[in-house]
Amino acid sequence: MTALPQGKLRKTHHFALNVKDLQASRHFYGTILGLHELTGSEVPETLVELVKQGRISNFVTPDGWVLDLFWEPDLSPPNPDPEQQFTRANHLAFDIAPDAFDEAVQVLQANQVAIAQGPVSRPTGRGIYFYDPDGFLLEIRCDPEN
Structure with missing residues (x-):
């Protein structure tokens, strides 16, 4: 069996979430939680066009990992009851x-x-x-x- 040795994965690079209302999520993560939104030359080259189109926003945490928010306007919650957690992610x-x-x-x-x-x-x-x-x-x- 082949496996990566412990320590090969260096850090969390990014975490991506699908969001129904990108502006509400930008306000939440940027204004309420105070994360820095990447703008201009800070936006990764592969995402510049999606940012221009208003389809994605990127935030960086103080320890350097990126939170990507992907706009999915037709997104339905996994369950109308928010206490029913997402299928695989806990928090x-x-x-x-x-x-x-x-x-x-x-x-x-x-x-x-x-x-x-x-x-x-x-x-x-x-x-x-x-x-x-x-x-x-x-x-x-x-x-x-x-």
Whole structure:
């Protein structure tokens, strides 16, 4: 059996989501969550035309991986009940400094983002689970404060 040795895959490069309303998702990920949207020369060469056509938007996280949002206007949710998770994906988690966690919770609440669970406290830290505009489950989490 052939397999890649551990350590060959270096990092997460990008994560792609299909979204029904690209503008609502751009606002959510760019304005509410504060991710940097790639524009101009920052857009990967292979995606420039799709960005110009308004069919995709790209955001980069502070640690350098890219979130691609693909506009699919006829997209139906996997289930009208957002608590019924996507078939294979459970959730996407963003890390935040412990001293910024409460601020993140306040931002979500102020923007009336649908909260699935939390904030919760565990031995591994604190977290809050919430939905993006298409019902995809996200988490903001932090390590325990020392």
